Amino acid sequence: MTETLTPGREVTLVDLVDRLLGGGVVISGDITLAVADIDLVHVSLRALIASVEKVAEGGA
Amino acid sequence: MIYVYGIGEHDGRLTAYVKRDVSVMPEPEPAALLDHDRVVYSLMERGPVLPMRFGTVLDDENEVRSLLLTRRKELRDMLARVRGRVEFGVRGEQPKATSGRDYLHAKLETRRSLAPLAELAVDTRVRRKDTAYLVDSHLAAAFRQRARNLKLSLSGPWPPYSFTGALDG
Numbered sequence: 001m002t003e004t005l006t007p008g009r010e011v012t013l014v015d016l017v018d019r020l021l022g023g024g025v026v027i028s029g030d031i032t033l034a035v036a037d038i039d040l041v042h043v044s045l046r047a048l049i050a051s052v053e054k055v056a057e058g059g060a
Numbered sequence: 061m062i063y064v065y066g067i068g069e070h071d072g073r074l075t076a077y078v079k080r081d082v083s084v085m086p087e088p089e090p091a092a093l094l095d096h097d098r099v100v101y102s103l104m105e106r107g108p109v110l111p112m113r114f115g116t117v118l119d120d121e122n123e124v125r126s127l128l129l130t131r132r133k134e135l136r137d138m139l140a141r142v143r144g145r146v147e148f149g150v151r152g153e154q155p156k157a158t159s160g161r162d163y164l165h166a167k168l169e170t171r172r173s174l175a176p177l178a179e180l181a182v183d184t185r186v187r188r189k190d191t192a193y194l195v196d197s198h199l200a201a202a203f204r205q206r207a208r209n210l211k212l213s214l215s216g217p218w219p220p221y222s223f224t225g226a227l228d229g
Contacts, residue, residue: 025112026116
C-alpha cells in the first residue's frame, strides 16, 4: 500500500494501525484504554484541532 | 470522559492535550486513527509531544492532572528524549522462508542494508511490520534521501509512537 493519506508525509494505513494501536504511551492502573465496538461519531479534522484543549499540571 | 491525544509542554508546564465531553468510546476505524494522528502531528510541530495510544480515555480532569503529577519524572524524561526529533519507519524486504538458512541470510542482508540509516538515527526499534528510527529533525531530509537511495520503503515523519514507554503502576 503506497497511497499518501497525509500531505507531506508518507503514511500508509498499515503503518498507521501498527503505530496507533501498538505504540504510544500506555497507562496501566485506573485509566481505561478503551476501544469499543461502537461507531465513533465522525468529527472533521478542523473541529478536532479546534476542540483540543489543554490540561496543565499545577505549579512548575 | 476525556480523550487524551498526547502529553507535551506548554509554557514549560507538563500539559495533556485532550478532548472533553467524549461520550462514545472510539472505534479504531481508519478515519478515527487518521484524526488522532493528525492532531498529534500538529501538536508535534509546536513542540515535543508524547503520543498516547489510540483510545486512551480518562474519567475526568482530576485523573488527567493526577497522571501528570504522579508520572511527572517519567514524562519529562520521555519528552527530553524526543525533543526536536521525529520518527521514521523503514520496511526491509520480507525474507522469503524457502529454507532456514536462506531466511537467516536474508535477515542478515536486511540488517546490513539498514545500517547506513541507523547511523543517522539516535535510536531504533524493531517493530512488527517495520523498523522505527528516531531522527533529529535537521537530519530528516538526509534520512529520507538515504532511504530513497537504498530503495527502501519509508513511512513518516511520525510523532514518536515507537519511542514512548508504558507508564506502569
